Amino acid sequence: MRYTARFLSESDRERVHEASLRILAETGVRFHGERALALLADVGAQVDTEAGIARIPRSVVEAALATAPRSFILGARNPAHDYALPSPVTRYAIDGTAAFAIDFETGERRYGTRRDSEQALRVFGAADMGVMAWAPVTASDAPAGTRALHEFVGMVRASSRHGQHELHTREQVPYLAEALRVAGGGADAVRERHPWSLIYCPVAPLVHDGPMLDAYLDLGALDLPVMIMPMPVAGSTGPAGLFANVTLANAEALSAIVVYQLAHPGRPVIYSSATGSLDFRSGAFLGGTPEMAIMSAALVTMGRFYGLPATAAGCTSDAPGPGPQAVIEKLVTMLPPASAGADIVVGFGEIQGDQALVLEQILVDNELAHYVERLVEGIGEPADPDFVAEIAGVGPGGNFLASRVTRRAARSSEFLVPTLIGRHAYEAWRDLGSPSMYGQAREKVREILAGPFVDPIPDAVEAELARILAAADADLG
């Protein structure tokens, strides 16, 4: 039985929902930009245009939740990687968009480049628990005015899985739209198959970025799904209590869902979150904590409460370098959202509070994901329905080593066989050179990067994408 952990009781879910509605109706939400306030005013929200604040009544929220689709497929450039939402299992995205990469050869922390993203996505392509690509690092080697475009298109090129990224301004929209039409085989194909989506993060507490929101509304013409990821940090941008911070995140998510549904009823949206807490000594953001994990899981529960596809941040770490701290924090922040039934957990490959990409960490995280998935799969139906007879046959003091059932079990998925973690007796391990999980991952990274580019895009499409980016650089860079 796949186990689902409860992080919010039924009455708590109602309390979060009702408190969120109060926040939206009484405190309101600030919307920068040109379109959202007008959309909200048209449906009866109380709008203060000077302050940029809309107070959103319950009826508007309920109407939006009614039009948001309950299920859809995240398509992929390679249809073999399509991923249906909601999902009966938990799978993962690569993390992003970090400012830094830890250089694979030198270990130096430096600003990320387009090449770093390409390499990371190639490694991610070998992570069998991965279903969604993000742009892992910012393209610091691209002009600031078109950086998001370079990141998005770079992701489209380097990964044939479902890809999700962001855009920053309306001026960037025509270039992205053209690029996705070219890569996706036309506007109709992009609308039908949803091979790419957008990640949208409100600015806590209760603020929406104008240029980004306006750009995303424009991209409704291509029906790009939007993953809505509020990020309040308990103690700084969110209240310093888990229940209260979850409620704030939920309110922010609802406010975004409202605007997207008003603009394009039926546009696919994915409920998500990426909370954290304040280090009360230094003021730093903490993402690799039990508290963050619990809030992630509670917010997955809220997404399910609304009947929406539900994802969350997890597999997060504040560790300064890859190693034991990263593993502990990532495991602690993966298990709760996975056991709450998250469709996708974001994400593999980064540490230092999602600010530094480590190539081998992608594969280590994939290994951890297997462990987590095995845990939540729980105990299934007995492989041998007649196990009582088998026990009787072995009898007191016997053993099960030579049983047919045991032989089948050695090949079944009931017992996880790790890929990077070797199981050696101590001296054998020493004789092998004391291999480590990270060491094995690094060897695998080298192998992947030395191997062929998997699922490359056709040359003609590549040429078009390059032309579009060059035009964008000339106009906006």
Next chain:
Amino acid sequence: MTDDLFAAMRQSVIDGDSAAAAELATRALAAGVDPLAAIDEGYVPGINHVGEQFRCGEMYLPDMMLAARAMQKGIGILEPEMLARSARRRVLGRVVIGTAKGDIHEIGKNLVAMMLTASGFEVHDLGVDVAPERFVEKVREVDANVVGVSALLTTTMIGQRAVIAALVEAGLRDRVKVIVGGAPVTRAWADEIGADGYGEDAVGAVTVTRALVGA
């Protein structure tokens, strides 16, 4: 009686009680107490105590923030009388701080602003999405000697360079120390753009700023 008033002012800051700090400032004015004395002998000992307790791990950031806010509230009540007397507070420095143009993230900047206030600086917070010219204007207006520019995104980080360029163009660069910070900011970036200092977190930012002004 004045000693009791000063002791109460000190305690209001330690307790982070803005309402009490404001009420005590009003009482001090009504009693004819010199506003600078009220600050130096009332609020400042309170904030210094909180700072010491923070450094030895007995108090936390929220304690500092509440204490700073209480002190600011009290000083706000005393300010008109200070202006009337042409009195100016002794501060470690006058800081103009804001988030770079195009960036609406401000929590880190808010933390630094409050910590600097708590540490004895006079802080003028310009908010978010601040154009370089506004930094220049405010530096002139308040005779600032420190400028802090925050950015959360690599795309808005370049605004930090623009602020420094604006200060150079206005002939103010030599009068101010510039400190930069934010998630994508590094010491190397700070050096590249000609900043004087860089804070990796709020506590670090205060340490660097104090060092830059020789406090």
